[in-house]
Amino acid sequence: MSAPALDPWTRESLIARASDPKRERWLEQVRRTGACRHPIRLRGVVRRGDEVVYSTADEPDRALMVRCGNRREACCPSCAHEYRGDMWQLVYAGLAGGRKGVPESVAGHPQVFATLTAPSFGPVHTIRDDGRPCRCGRRHDDGDPELGSAIDPTSYDYEGAVLWNWHAPALWNRFVIELGRVLAADAGLSEREWRQLVRVAYAKVAEFQARGLVHSHIAVRLDGAEDRAMPPGVPVSPGELCDAIREAAAGVRLDGDAGDGETVELRFGEQLDTRVLAGDDDSGELSAGKVAGYVAKYSCKSSHEQITSRDAEPDSWRDKGVPEHLIEMAAAALRLSERAGLRRIARWVHMLGFRGHFVTKSRGYSTTLGELRAARAAYRAEQNEPADEPEDDSIPVVAVWEYVGSGYLNPGDVLLAAGVEASLRAGREALLDLRRGPPADEPPW
Numbered sequence: 337m338s339a340p341a342l343d344p345w346t347r348e349s350l351i352a353r354a355s356d357p358k359r360e361r362w363l364e365q366v367r368r369t370g371a372c373r374h375p376i377r378l379r380g381v382v383r384r385g386d387e388v389v390y391s392t393a394d395e396p397d398r399a400l401m402v403r404c405g406n407r408r409e410a411c412c413p414s415c416a417h418e419y420r421g422d423m424w425q426l427v428y429a430g431l432a433g434g435r436k437g438v439p440e441s442v443a444g445h446p447q448v449f450a451t452l453t454a455p456s457f458g459p460v461h462t463i464r465d466d467g468r469p470c471r472c473g474r475r476h477d478d479g480d481p482e483l484g485s486a487i488d489p490t491s492y493d494y495e496g497a498v499l500w501n502w503h504a505p506a507l508w509n510r511f512v513i514e515l516g517r518v519l520a521a522d523a524g525l526s527e528r529e530w531r532q533l534v535r536v537a538y539a540k541v542a543e544f545q546a547r548g549l550v551h552s553h554i555a556v557r558l559d560g561a562e563d564r565a566m567p568p569g570v571p572v573s574p575g576e577l578c579d580a581i582r583e584a585a586a587g588v589r590l591d592g593d594a595g596d597g598e599t600v601e602l603r604f605g606e607q608l609d610t611r612v613l614a615g616d617d618d619s620g621e622l623s624a625g626k627v628a629g630y631v632a633k634y635s636c637k638s639s640h641e642q643i644t645s646r647d648a649e650p651d652s653w654r655d656k657g658v659p660e661h662l663i664e665m666a667a668a669a670l671r672l673s674e675r676a677g678l679r680r681i682a683r684w685v686h687m688l689g690f691r692g693h694f695v696t697k698s699r700g701y702s703t704t705l706g707e708l709r710a711a712r713a714a715y716r717a718e719q720n721e722p723a724d725e726p727e728d729d730s731i732p733v734v735a736v737w738e739y740v741g742s743g744y745l746n747p748g749d750v751l752l753a754a755g756v757e758a759s760l761r762a763g764r765e766a767l768l769d770l771r772r773g774p775p776a777d778e779p780p781w
């Protein structure tokens with residue numbers, strides 16, 4: 337197979353970079369961003385007192401590249417990889433304890449991994465667990481683009497589905513309150529008494545399903561009210577926690593604004609999955625490493641990748657191959673945004689009405705993404721620039737940064753960065769091979 341001919345711009349920009357006296361430093365920058373697909377280019381100066389200790393004036397293209405930080409695999413594999421690793425660390429620390437500042441004892445607290453779903457807004461094409469054909473009479477393959485779309489688009493409640501996404505964050509908040517209520521009642525205590533003994537800690541990740549509705553995957557843990565190192569002040573078995581989650585999810589209701597003075601009653605779907613986590617005695621159904629892996633994977637996935645760009649016009653979505661079902665939902669979101677009280681949905685059409693965070697956690701569940709990033713930044717700074725003289729802390733260091741642009745400057749640079757990405761990935765895979773299989777407390781990628 338012969339290599340495809342390069343277009344003139346690519347060829348010229350490749351030659352320009354090859355003859356750039358700062359090409360090695362440019363490649364070093366690309367490596368330091370992990371071969372990010374759309375690095376942010378910054379211009380700036382760092383001063384310690386009157387002394388300039390760093391300036392981008394000396395850098396290739398007079399700019400410093402930093403990661404785009406996008407968590408979506410399809411946008412930037414490298415940044416998604418890093419995000420996934422951080423999520424894994426965060427959730428694993430919350431489940432297993434004994435790392436990242438989370439006390440070891442939390443591993444013995446009641447812990448459950450649960451999935452809360454949206455209700456049905458009309459039959460959609462699915463693969464059934466019991467092996468029966470889809471309601472349309474056919475059997476669908478795994479990658480069938482029809483999966484998740486309405487069997488009868490004329491009767492499907494697209495607006496109801498968008499309203500559900502719109503109110504999902506409030507419904508979730510209701511659920512957390514309801515869970516406390518159920519657990520308090522189980523213990524024969526008032527909610528107030530119960531809250532003085534127990535705190536519900538959780539990490540939650542939202543996942544878009546093929547049908548355009550948001551699911552929540554949650555790791556729930558019960559701690560002592562005052563100190564997360566202590567077990568909950570009311571003994572609760574993991575099985576009882578599962579039952580309470582089911583009861584709370586089934587019972588929670590929310591009257592959501594449907595616009596023009598109308599309300600809509602919101603609830604969770606009947607499909608609900610709860611699984612006990614293996615604690616100290618390893619008796620649970622799921623290991624901490626596995627759950628951390630699930631959450632980390634969901635956090636980087638998005639099944640409606642093509643319509644997440646805020647500025648895109650719905651008309652152009654069809655050309656990009658966005659499934660008709662999701663286009664219908666977006667159209668419903670636009671219709672809803674014309675109703676009094678729902679105008680703000682217009683800003684969330686690209687999210688099919690979902691305005692929540694993809695990843696949330698309660699205070700005290702684990703470490704934070706910010707702490708993980710700060711630790712990594714400090715580690716990298718140490719690796720890259722060993723301080724050869726002790727710094728004088730009394731002189732203030734001031735950095736001034738200015739945004740120049742994002743992405744690479746030309747197709748030649750894109751090609752070179754892709755080469756760096758491939759070599760970094762090969763290095764990572766070789767490392768995984770070396771320690772196959774990955775030890776239980778390491779991310780499985």
Ligand SMILES: [Zn+2]
Pocket residue numbers: 372373374375403404405406412414415416
């Ligand atoms: Zn990136």
Ligand SMILES: [Zn+2]
Pocket residue numbers: 460461462470471472473474476487
């Ligand atoms: Zn079907």
